[in-house]
Amino acid sequence: MIVPDLPMFPLGSVLFPAAxxxxxxxxxxxxxxxxxxxxxxxxxxxxxxxRGSEVGGGDxxxxxxxxxxxxxxxALDDGRWFLALEGLDRVRIRHWLPDDPYPRAQVxxxxxxxxxxxxxxxxxxxxxxxxxxxxLQTELGEIPAAPAxxxxxxxxxxxxxxxxxxxPIGPADAQRxxxxxxxxxxxxxxxGLLDDAVTVLALRVGGR
Numbered sequence: 345m346i347v348p349d350l351p352m353f354p355l356g357s358v359l360f361p362a363a364x365x366x367x368x369x370x371x372x373x374x375x376x377x378x379x380x381x382x383x384x385x386x387x388x389x390x391x392x393x394x395r396g397s398e399v400g401g402g403d404x405x406x407x408x409x410x411x412x413x414x415x416x417x418x419a420l421d422d423g424r425w426f427l428a429l430e431g432l433d434r435v436r437i438r439h440w441l442p443d444d445p446y447p448r449a450q451v452x453x454x455x456x457x458x459x460x461x462x463x464x465x466x467x468x469x470x471x472x473x474x475x476x477x478x479x480l481q482t483e484l485g486e487i488p489a490a491p492a493x494x495x496x497x498x499x500x501x502x503x504x505x506x507x508x509x510x511x512p513i514g515p516a517d518a519q520r521x522x523x524x525x526x527x528x529x530x531x532x533x534x535x536g537l538l539d540d541a542v543t544v545l546a547l548r549v550g551g552r
Contacts, residue, residue, distance in 0.1 A: 345453040346438070350411065351377045352389040352447040354403055358518035359390040359410045361431040362502055363509040369425040377446035378417070378425045386414045389435055389451060392519050408523050411435045411453065431505075434522060456501070459527045463500040466531040470507050471496045473538035477512055480545035488512070504530045512541050 353374065359365045369378050381388045391409030416428035435451040442448070471494075479492035489510035496503035508521045508530075517537055524530045 347411070347435070347451045347453065349441065349448055350387065350389045350435070350451050351381050352391055352405075352409070352437075352449050353377065354391050354393045354405050354447060356393055357515055358392050358522055359412055359429065359431045360505045360508050360518075360522060361410060361433050362505045363431045364415075365390070365412070365429045365431070367425075367427040367429060369427060372423070373443075373446040375423050375425065378414075378427065380446070381414060382417055387432070388412060388414070388429075389437075389449065390429070390431070391437070392515055392522075405437075405440075406519055406523075407437050408454075408519075409435055409437065409451075410522065411451070454525075456526050459500050463528055463531065466528065466535065467496065467500045467503045470503070470531055470534050470538060473535060473542055474507050474511060477538055477541045477545060478510070480542065480549055481512060483549050484545065500531065501527045504534060507534055507538075511538055512545070513537050 353367070369375055377388065389409050389411050392406045393403045394406050395404040410431045411433050412429040412431050414427055415430050418426040420426070434454040436454055437449045438452055439450040440447070441450065474496070475492050475494060478488040478490060478494065481488040482492060494510065496506050504527050508518060511534065521530060521533055521537075524533050
């Protein structure tokens, strides 16, 4: 499906489908984006900035992001907004439209092929590694994004997005997860990223 004109919010972080994000909107062009979004269907795109800053424009953006919807909007007297977003689906940017008055793009909504037969085992391996990583973060005195007792959703697709949201990975690796087609390959990538994270965290624990 092609969306011909989607408001786009470039950020320094990744939003995954089925995940939540809070936004503080203070730049005038994104205040205008918010008003237009709320006057429409409440949907906008989130895309990771590859190079540059969130503020002031002139950034270079990745070509794949997430379509989201506004679930809550609070307007402040000075024009700022606090938004709550829910990720809906992955989108590929087909063409950037002019940034005036705010970033917009023509996007293609992406869908995954059906999962393979081994996806349940992959989901379970990711859950075990994720719990270990979160436990090690706690042992280091860090505040993990979720408790080490976390249980992932039973569905492999939802579990993959849930794991990616709370995994101790940086924005570049999060973007790799988002760009990976198919839940099988997405879980395989997450398994490798979490295995690496567990190794590093365990070394840090041992070196204290």
